[in-house]
Every structure is written in structure tokens, then in C-alpha cells.
Amino acid sequence: MKYDCLIIGGGVSGLTAALVMAKNGYHTALLESSRKTAPTIRGFKRQGLFFDTGFHYTGGLSDGEPLDIFFQYLGLSGKIEKYPFDENGFDTFRCLEPNFEFPFPYGYNRIRERFSKRFPEETKAIDEYLNAVKHVYHSQSYINLDIDTNNPGLSVVHGPSLKEFLDRITDNEMLKCILSMHCLLHGVAPEEVSFFSHALVAGSYYESVYGIKGGGFSLAEAFDARLKELKVDVFCNREAKEILLSGENELSGVMCGDKEILYCEHCISTIHPQQLLAIVPHSAFRPAYRKRIEALEDTCSAIMVYVKTVPPLKEIERANLFLFPSPSFPDPCAADPIDKRPMFIARARQDEGKAFEEGCIIICPEPHTGTEYWSTLFPTDDPDAYQSYKHDMTRRIITHIETSCPEFKGRITHVESATPVTLKRYTNSPRGGIYGVKHKIDQYNPMAATRIKGLFLAGQATTAPGVLGAVVSGFLACGNIIGHEKLREELKACI
């Protein structure tokens, strides 16, 4: 079988790339090693409750905003139903010592007003920060379709870190911590992440915040339905084993695990870049590139605790809770005691909760050092040790939440937990990094084009994490084949 384009990996970036290519007339196939596409965001059901995984909310989805335009272009808009988060506080920042709470609103005017009220001495710093975030976010070619650029993608050399930027504009530690809280949405500490990368992620949430009814599961189903309409051949339970080349470093096809060869003119790989190295002939990439990919550092992993709350918690209705032990933002990759780690708490499947009980998800960063033992083992290799690790972490996290957040005390019952080992399996990432490869200063992530003619990369490693980052990465990869200006013009027509 010969395809015009083969997509490796059926996560959000791969699904996006498949739809873009098929919509543009390319005979397209998609390979996914899991049983179903988008395994990370499909969520799961336990005890009659549905728990979202990998996708809880998103920025940029209000009418006419980037993700809304992408979904319209991809033909997904009519298949999903979005709902707004609380505009007066979509994320609540809570510092435990000293006790300080700040509901983070969306909409630049509301954000400016709320911050100025709580930090009246810092108005200038707040304005400078917000203007800079807005500028960076809107300087991207697939975010702002009106900017004139022939060179989409990120710049080569990194600017200041988020911490350097904040240290320059203010001395107020609490303000700095609140402005850094969304580092939990990309997994890189303020001193490691460039202001630029942070602004790309945080900036998308400052304009609007939405959830999707039915959560990530609905989004995955919408993608699947659209793939069918556009006649994309989807091969699940099938992984790419070898990228085949011919002549002058030119792609000829991909050999699957079952030895079948799918010939293709173009291939977009969305798997972890280090896993791509293993299936590409050694001589295809220059030593410098290979070493750069081998050295890429992943974000920390996480323990996810899924609980039942009886009755449902009003505090996390259309909003999430960000918990910080103190105003200094802790490194999410550090092996700190549980009560010294930041945490993210979201309500499960917010649109379909039962009246008397509801699910809630607690996400706690876990450094890779905590799970080194499992780097080469499966839970079934040492089930007792695995269960003991899982139970111990769960107990400590629940104890911490009940002790530090009075509204949770006596109202939560444990349902299930996921560990870095779970993440490793569902994200197909070598170390179970919660957001895959870090976007950090002095680490140069690969871009879409590669030295192999016909092979391109997408995925959050190339662009930015989150659904928006993954979708943009799909468009960037396809733009290398179809033409960026053509794609951007077509997107403009969707406004």
C-alpha cells in the first residue's frame, strides 16, 4: 500500500496532522500503537464516575480564537460542545504559608483589574508582564493569522527565563508566584522556562478558558469521526518499527511491527523524538543532531489521585485549584516531601456530575528519581512493590490535601491512582514525563523539518504542550509540506 502521507502516533498532534493532510487531498494513513487513538485524553470510568485524563480545560477556544479556528478548519466544531470556565476565577491560586488566595480571572481587563486591586503597588509590573505575554502569544504565525511572516516557528536563541523577567519587574514574592502558577501547565520551573515559552502557554489562558462537554473522550471521538469522513486509514495496535530510506536520505516508507511496509511520500512523526531515533537508520541524522535529541530532558512525571467527593465541591465548579506550600515556586522536578510540592486539583467531568457525588482529580508532580526502579520493569514484575508505592503516595497526597484544605476534609474517598508508570504506558514516553520534553532555556527542541527528505516532526516536543500546542505542532508540520501561507489563508477563511 502506498500513501501520500503517513502519520506516526495518534495523539492530538497526529490526529490534527492526519486531518489537515487528508483535507488537502493527500491519501493519508495513521499508525497508533495503542488500542485506540488519543489514549492519553480518553479518561476512564470507575464507580459510576468518569474521570478525565490528560485534558481538563483549554485556552484559545472562544469564538474566533485560535483553537476555535483550528477546530472549525478540521471539521471538529460541530462535533464537540464547549462550555466556559468561570471568567472571574478559572483557576484559584492558594498559598498555604502564609495563607493567601487569589482567583485568577480571564480576559486581560479583568486580570489587570483583579491584580491591581490585590497588588495596588505593582500596577506597573502587572501591566508590563501582561503586555509582554500578549505580545509573545500574538507573535506566532499560527496564533495570529494577520502577522506577515515567511518564517513560522520559534526563534533559535532563548531570551530571559520567566524568573529573570519577574525578578526584573517586581520584588513581590506572592505576585511572582501567582504569575508563575501556570508553570504547572507546562511542567517547567520559572528559572528554567524561557519567558517566551511560558507566555505561549499562559497567554492562551488569559483570553478565555473553556472545557469540552464529555471531556477529552468527546474530543477523541470527534477526531475519530472526522478521520472516517475524510477516509483516513487508521491502524491502531500497530507501531512503526523502522523508517525506510532510499537514495539520498529520502523517505520511502515505514515498516510496521508486523513487518508490513507502508510506502509513503511524506511522514509526520509525533512520537517522542528519542523514540524516533531508535527507528531511523543511524547515518540518516548527523551526529550533532542525534546527540541533541539524545540529550533532551523531559518534564517531571506525576502521581494522579482520583477521588469521589460527597457532596460535590462548589469550590472547584468551573474552576481548578492550584496549591502552593509557600510563595516561592518549587521546582516540580525536585524530590521534595509531598507537603512541599505544588498541586493541581480539577473536578472530574464537570458537565455530567451526579447531584450527590462527583469526581475530583489531584495531580502531584513526581520527579523521575522517585520511579527509577520502574524504568526497566513493569508493575507486574514486582506487583507488591508497585502497589505499595502507589498506595503510599496516594495516602500521603490525600492526607496533605485534607490537612491543608478544610473544604476537602472528610468529603473525599479514594477511587483510583495513576503513577509515572501509568503515564509512561499511556503517553508512550520513555520516562512518563507529564508534558513530554521540556521547553527550557538552553535546550533546543527539534523543529518540524528534518534532514530526511519527506520526514517531519510534530508533537508537543516541537512546539508547546497542551491541546493547543499539539494542534499548532500538527499545522506547523503540515505547513512544511502544503505551504504555510496556503494553510494560513485557509484558516483565515474560517474566521
Add this chain to the structure above:
Amino acid sequence: MTDEKVIEIINSSLAEEFELDIEKMVPDALLKDDLGLDSLDRVDTVIVLEHAFKFKIREEEAIREIRTLGDIHRFVINKIRDLGEA
């Protein structure tokens, strides 16, 4: 470090990491047309130089102006000089 030593380190590092023919590595060599280092190699060139000289390159504008191997030699020599004076 002498300028000659700097140039030697640059040439040998680039030759190794990009599998270049050392004979072609003359100062006038155009990175793209003569050595085959195109925009895809820009990031890796920065990283190879950073590793070879243990400094960080943040000068985006200066990097964009580099066209020849000699431009790289001058950039690194100047950078080492600036760091020494700082």
C-alpha cells in the same frame, strides 16, 4: 587561548559533528553552499560551539549574520575576548 587554537577547535568540532571534509574548511567557505550546513543545522551549530567553548550563545542578531566559516571564527574569537574582559 590563541586565535589559531580557537580556529582549530571550531574546525575540528564542526568536522566531527557534521561529518565535514576538513580540507574544505577554509575561512571563505560558505556554510550552506560549500559545507552543506543549512538552516536545519543552525541550532546544532550553536550547540556544538557552546559545548566546545563552554559558553552560552544568546546573540541572536549576530548569529543571523553568519554566512561563512570565517564569520564563525570571528564570532567565537570576539565572544571569548568579550568574556575575558567582562
